[in-house]
Amino acid sequence: MDGRRPAAADERLTVGQVPERFGVTVRTLHHDDVGLLRPSERSAGGYRLCTEDDLLRLPADSAEAMEAAEAARRQIHERFYDLSPELHRALADMCVGDPRFTKTHQDLEPGPAQYVRDAIHAHAAHAARVAG
Known part of the structure; x- marks a missing residue:
């Protein structure tokens, strides 16, 4: 791959941090209706948080x-x-x-x-x- 790493098992990324880490657009990730990225947690402030498992569910056919x-x-x-x-x-x-x-x-x-x-x-x- 290109050196970008998924989140560590205990690391949480906001939906805004995911595109920066993986080189995709925010728009690409905001397709919850088609199941592209479904963050499984929320921060105390209400931010959607992605776990390693969430990131590994991104489509392999992207x-x-x-x-x-x-x-x-x-x-x-x-x-x-x-x-x-x-x-x-x-x-x-x-x-x-x-x-x-x-x-x-x-x-x-x-x-x-x-x-x-x-x-x-x-x-x-x-x-x-x-x-x-």
């Missing part, structure tokens, strides 16, 4: 998530071996399905292993639609 998936795929493709979107999807499944790989990812960044897998799947499905 443009930002798919761009991050493509950047990761391209990095592997350019530095190591040919990596089609389909093979990237299989790697993502392995990283979530094999506890050893999941632990490695969770040790680096707690929480988002399943989200990354879902973003890679969304990107591979998009790439297949575009290609064919």
Whole structure:
């Protein structure tokens, strides 16, 4: 990903802080009617607060998530071996399905292993639609 970190397990972000942290627009996040971001807590002052779990529920098929998936795929493709979107999807499944790989990812960044897998799947499905 691009170095932005989700909130720590005990950290709460206001809806205004989320776009700054993740590089999305406030308008993108204010689509409660479609379930894009649903903060689960409120501050004493009434501000909506987002937890790590709230942030991990952001859609994995968002443009930002798919761009991050493509950047990761391209990095592997350019530095190591040919990596089609389909093979990237299989790697993502392995990283979530094999506890050893999941632990490695969770040790680096707690929480988002399943989200990354879902973003890679969304990107591979998009790439297949575009290609064919």
